[in-house]
Amino acid sequence: MARLSHDRDPGLYLELDRTQWRALRQSMPMVLNESELEKLVGLGEQIDLNEVAEVYLPLSRLIHLQVEARQRLFAATSTFLGQRQRNRQVPFVIGIAGSVAVGKSTTARVLATLLSRWETHPKVDLITTDGFLLPTAELERRGIMHRKGFPESYDRRALLRFVTEVKSGNPLVTAPVYDHVTYDIVPDVVHTVQQPDILIVEGLNVLQTGPTLTVSDLFDFSVYVDAKTSDIEKWYISRFLQMRTGSFADPESHFHYYSSLTDAQATIAARDIWTSINRPNLIENILPTRPRATLVLRKDGNHAINRVRLRKL
Numbered sequence: 098m099a100r101l102s103h104d105r106d107p108g109l110y111l112e113l114d115r116t117q118w119r120a121l122r123q124s125m126p127m128v129l130n131e132s133e134l135e136k137l138v139g140l141g142e143q144i145d146l147n148e149v150a151e152v153y154l155p156l157s158r159l160i161h162l163q164v165e166a167r168q169r170l171f172a173a174t175s176t177f178l179g180q181r182q183r184n185r186q187v188p189f190v191i192g193i194a195g196s197v198a199v200g201k202s203t204t205a206r207v208l209a210t211l212l213s214r215w216e217t218h219p220k221v222d223l224i225t226t227d228g229f230l231l232p233t234a235e236l237e238r239r240g241i242m243h244r245k246g247f248p249e250s251y252d253r254r255a256l257l258r259f260v261t262e263v264k265s266g267n268p269l270v271t272a273p274v275y276d277h278v279t280y281d282i283v284p285d286v287v288h289t290v291q292q293p294d295i296l297i298v299e300g301l302n303v304l305q306t307g308p309t310l311t312v313s314d315l316f317d318f319s320v321y322v323d324a325k326t327s328d329i330e331k332w333y334i335s336r337f338l339q340m341r342t343g344s345f346a347d348p349e350s351h352f353h354y355y356s357s358l359t360d361a362q363a364t365i366a367a368r369d370i371w372t373s374i375n376r377p378n379l380i381e382n383i384l385p386t387r388p389r390a391t392l393v394l395r396k397d398g399n400h401a402i403n404r405v406r407l408r409k410l
């Protein structure tokens with residue numbers, strides 16, 4: 098398949114196993130302890146401090162170098178424009194993409210924490226694109242409730258506007274908030290972003306492009322969290338089973354009905370949602386964006402990141 102061979106072009110990409118990648122940490126200090134890490138780890142995820150040291154600290158170093166280089170690029174444009182003194186730093190924007198249930202939110206939270214602990218103490222903000230999903234009433238009006246997570250289920254213009262405003266230095270920008278329990282946008286609640294140095298934008302489809310400007314055009318760096326589709330399916334199903342005694346147990350939960358199902362029944366239900374919504378979205382929309390990512394973190398069947406692919410060009 099053309100896409101896959103392009104996706105592996107050795108001219109564009111450098112493939113490293115974990116041993117090769119971890120050597121690139123150099124002097125980045127360990128700035129997280131066990132109890133802090135525990136609070137960042139999502140349901141079903143397996144990350145430990147060793148993985149933080151071997152995978153995330155080299156990544157933190159790479160991003161540190163790229164932030165400095167990006168500021169020099171912006172300064173070059175200012176010089177060209179005759180503006181000797183730049184009065185503000187442009188926020189550095191990082192996109193994190195990947196399938197439902199691959200562990201993007203854990204990656205995003207760990208990375209946000211590590212970046213905020215650089216010696217310069219940058220202000221790091223993290224948003225998830227689910228806040229830009231259309232509200233349930235609108236998805237129903239358009240007849241696309243079964244397409245939640247597909248590109249058309251988002252207000253993509255609002256997302257682009259949000260990131261543009263943050264990058265332009267607007268002192269206060271707000272994003273809507275999504276609630277997994279009610280399965281809908283929360284009315285009258287917003288997430289506020291106030292001039293961060295680094296903004297992380299995490300979501301299924303953040304690396305999509307289109308005929309007009311998209312949010313990915315504003316990324317300075319991007320990470321794709323990757324794993325075998327059959328492994329992600331297993332993780333999705335086992336997380337679904339675990340949620341029966343967690344968020345599904347809440348009578349307000351959209352999934353409350355599933356909380357009383359047996360293992361066998363819940364497995365069938367989860368597999369059905371995976372096969373009808375999340376897997377097709379992965380294959381049709383998310384995987385094709387992988388070649389675009391600056392960095393691919395590839396997980397093995399035990400959730401451990403064992404390979405890293407860096408875009409050289």
Ligand SMILES: Nc1ncnc2c1ncn2[C@@H]1O[C@H](COP(=O)(O)OP(=O)(O)O)[C@@H](O)[C@H]1O
Binds near residue numbers: 140277
């Ligand atoms: N139905 C749900 N109820 C409560 N939390 C959920 C539900 N579905 C997903 N989540 C949580 O939302 C976050 C994002 O999940 P997801 O979109 O699958 O991405 P990922 O697993 O890659 O972070 C995770 O922390 C997950 O545990």
Ligand SMILES: CC(C)(COP(=O)(O)O)[C@@H](O)C(=O)NCCC(=O)O
Binds near residue numbers: 245374
């Ligand atoms: C809310 C999501 C679309 C993820 O949104 P994201 O923050 O990645 O934009 C996804 O977790 C989801 O709920 N998908 C719908 C199918 C399902 O319930 O698994």
